[in-house]
Amino acid sequence: MKSHSSTLLAEVRTFRQNHPDVRYVDLISLDIPGRFYGKRYPVEMLEKVAAGSPLKLPQNAVLLGAQGGLFKIGDYCFHDGDPDANRRLVPGTLKPVSWEAQPLGQMLITSDGTEAPIEFEPREVLAKVLERLHRKGIHPVVAFELEFYLFDKKLNDGLPQFARDPLSDDPDDQPTLHIERLSRFAPVLDDMVQTAQAQGIDITVVTAELGPGQFEINFGHLDDGLRAADWAALFCRSTRGVALKHGYRASFMAKPYLQHPGSGMHVHVSLYDAAGNNLLAAHQQQPLRHAVAGCLALLPHCMPIFSPNHNAFRRLGGTVNAATKACWGYEDRDACVRIPESDPRNLRIEHRLASADANPYLVLAAILVGLEHGLDAAQEPIAPLNEDRNSGHDFPLEMLEAVRAMQQQPVLREGLGAGFVDVYCENKRQDHLAFQQEINAREYRWYL
Structure with missing residues (x-):
């Protein structure tokens, strides 16, 4: 049986073969108001993440308000040092983006399923209920x-x-x-x-x-x-x-x-x-x-x-x-x-x-x-x-x-x-x- 990382790596490599003109992939996740945040990764770096390299984004990116700003919420945002939190790639979501001016890809990322999920990330909340x-x-x-x-x-x-x-x-x-x-x-x-x-x-x-x-x-x-x-x-x-x-x-x-x-x-x-x-x-x-x-x-x-x-x-x-x-x-x-x-x-x-x-x-x-x-x-x-x-x-x-x-x-x-x-x-x-x-x-x- 293939490991989780080898399956992801195969997905990334297949995507690169099918879309050789794509140089960047948007790694995206939904915040609390329902807007996407994330990073634009060179596709060759995505292979490293799929192979097991860590993928980290600020934990508090999930807490953005509707206009993208941060609010003081308990000890988060302004009293926690704005720590990073691990994310993982969601298998099966690496797809081409056809509506942008340049060829791009996109892929969902999430903290659910990591060693320390973010308890207030929307996808993690649903994952726990399910x-x-x-x-x-x-x-x-x-x-x-x-x-x-x-x-x-x-x-x-x-x-x-x-x-x-x-x-x-x-x-x-x-x-x-x-x-x-x-x-x-x-x-x-x-x-x-x-x-x-x-x-x-x-x-x-x-x-x-x-x-x-x-x-x-x-x-x-x-x-x-x-x-x-x-x-x-x-x-x-x-x-x-x-x-x-x-x-x-x-x-x-x-x-x-x-x-x-x-x-x-x-x-x-x-x-x-x-x-x-x-x-x-x-x-x-x-x-x-x-x-x-x-x-x-x-x-x-x-x-x-x-x-x-x-x-x-x-x-x-x-x-x-x-x-x-x-x-x-x-x-x-x-x-x-x-x-x-x-x-x-x-x-x-x-x-x-x-x-x-x-x-x-x-x-x-x-x-x-x-x-x-x-x-x-x-x-x-x-x-x-x-x-x-x-x-x-x-x-x-x-x-x-x-x-x-x-x-x-x-x-x-x-x-x-x-x-x-x-x-x-x-x-x-x-x-x-x-x-x-x-x-x-x-x-x-x-x-x-």
Whole structure:
């Protein structure tokens, strides 16, 4: 059997043979706000890393705020000497980058699986949750769906402009939910799909959504939760790059227009045992109801993960298919937790609350902890929306309240790690306060 390093080395050497014009490879990882950070390595140096040479980056790079700055969080950042931490290459993720001006490659790196993982790295948080579930004999199968908008490449006084439709510049003339809009934007959409597939991502369905220039991409179902989240993260990166190449700006911003629907991250999750039996379908679907109850119980405490910034909270309530309470229902898109119609083998939940710009590793980790909590507690959920349209638990609708609700929740602290919860909540608190440090024109109009 080949060793781990020899397999990686073979991957790098095969890549070099297939892409002899590539001189550099971007080694990338997702930070807490869901942005990539990393280093650009000469491809010959990548061979040394694959062969076992250490790969180190600053530990605190994971803690960057939304604008890239560092906040004082406990003893991190300004009182720890800014130490390096080991990372490893993620096998199977070395792929060509086709949207840059020069030939490049990219490869995911992570601290999970190293001798000293970073407890607040998003991928490590998810890895620990999945490992715990596997020890319990629970094997999730996961599929992400992501909504996004296309805008014109150029902003107008800092504001987004509608994507230029080849047939009309009038945003009201863009057919919503129409197959025709897929045809109008076919060149850029086809390139996005082909580029994602070149990254190893299984794209299944492309849909024109309700907003002007809004689309949804569905990914295939995977029995590897880490890989499913990798796909969501990598798709956002490649899609932004491809859009710029075509003269557009792709954005996963949660609520770019007040008058149009926001963009969400929908996550389908089913749970199987080692023999491949659907755990949610057993005993007349009683485990499904328990899992739903657990998700709903923890949902109000997970809002800083599902709505990770000020704009994401704007998406909640008052728009199409965006819930205002922690609720569930069968075939009901107004519910946070929807149960799609399916046969027992494919019975699953669809978690619909997270915004498209949320961190996919953390969203999936929070959902799984909710499902786990529900199976352990074995309690019945509140009435579904199909029986009571007013059913549901309230959840926080602004960041500081949401952070307070998250930080002291004992099940989350145990399920996601107390160290992670403290670091994440402080990161979100500081990011929100930094965002508020600007007086906008409306304040002068109202209060001057």
